[in-house]
Amino acid sequence: MTQLRSPSYDLADIVAVNDLYHRRGWTDGLPILPPTEELVQACLDATGLAPSAVIGVESVRQRPITAEKVAINAVMAGCLPAYMPVVVAVIKAICQPEFNLHGSTASTGGSAQFIVVNGPIRQRIGLNATHNVLANHSRANACIGRAIRLILINVLGCLPGQLDRSTLGHPGKFSFCIAEDEEDSPWTPLAQQRGISAGMSAVTVMAGESPHQTMNEWTRDPEEIVETFAAEIRHNMLTYSIWAGNYALIVPKQLRDLIATAGWQRRDIQEYVYRSARVVRRDWATVGKKQIVNLGKGADQRFSALRSPDDLLVIAAGGPAGGFGAIIPPWLGSRSQAVTQIIETL
């Protein structure tokens, strides 16, 4: 067993452990599993990494995130060792400069790390891609997302009111991790579309605001189905943030089937939304923001939600019944960009 370097505490039982961790601000408010040396070592062993191995560095706060700290927080979150390769890949992804980890975690905008997992690891660890996909069900979804939050709190100091200045935050900040329903999707998996080889497992992570749910069960026309998503994006551009960047679309099976039957591919969805999700500056007057209509380049200034069709992350996920979808808006346009990272397994 490799020697761990973190301080240890001799406490009577799990209640005493949780009392200490809550008092010190080391949790998200929920109880944690005590990170005993044995459990932490099992998580490290699942990665093949030395405790001191640096997974990533947050450049503004100059904090290295070591394998030992990742493993401790993963245990606290309830992760099994088999989840560790996913947690490590997410940390690597969010430490890429284009993710802008400091800005997206410190901002009053209050985003969460929205994680989409592709590839064979999904089934090996039991990640959910179907019923209730954006909420409770699978241990893997819940604990992987939670591990990232605990790492942000305990390693990067993302304490609300300190270096996390979210005015509201959103429930995804507890956990925001899904799998793509590759087995029941007519489309190439998201990670492959973003350059990862078939058969590889990967995570795609974006700084996402809370999901906005949509519903359209009254048409078979793919353009109308996708227009409902585009309309919600336009609404978000006016009521939240105008800036272009990565938006995620969660498309459930019932709508995927109709879209695919009509012959539309994922690319058709991306190109339609690229053309349709646009607003004009004067539209702000319709949502209580008339004070800023004449700023910038004036009332006729046009804005697009996407810089290009590739900005749209189209994700096959959700239960088999219901015409319910969701858009997940970006934190602040392209100031944080989605990152896709291979999951390395032993």
Add this chain to the structure above:
Amino acid sequence: MHDALTAEKAGVVATAIITDRFVPTAKAMATVQGMSDYPFAVIRHPIASNTEQTLREKAEEAVRQCVEILLQGEPHADA
């Protein structure tokens, strides 16, 4: 704060202007960067919805504080 601290470490005299509701965060960033006593100017929150007159008053207050901070000598790194 990060920009000011980075400039300071590069030998460029600097300070930051913070609205009062961000003071705990400014102090947290100064601590993370190893200069926990780093001085900065504080004006009242908010900024975006101010009238031009209020904004001018806040700017004048910020200038007054910045001049005082910039002339008081070098900030100290934490031991």
